[in-house]
Amino acid sequence: MSVQFRIVAEAEAQCLPRLIAHFAQRGLIPSAVSANHIENRLEVIIEHPTIDDLSAALIRERLEQSVAVASAVVTHRPD
Secondary structure, three states, rough: EEEEEEEEEEOOOOOHHHHHHHHHOOOOOOEEEEEEEEEOOOEEEEEEEEOHHHHHHHHHEEEEEHOEEEEEEEEEEOO
């Protein structure tokens, strides 16, 4: 089961690398990353194919604590 993170954040130049850093700190490489710049915000989707529930919850929590992040939602997707 893969996990998808949907993040809405302020459109800042360093926002996307900061979001990805939460995965890198745990040695995780996302399988897909997409971002759309809409008005003054970024809508980002980050997917990981094998992340466990605890790690996903911890990353979501860290994402939500990021200054520029308005929301972060985790969705489990069947393979």
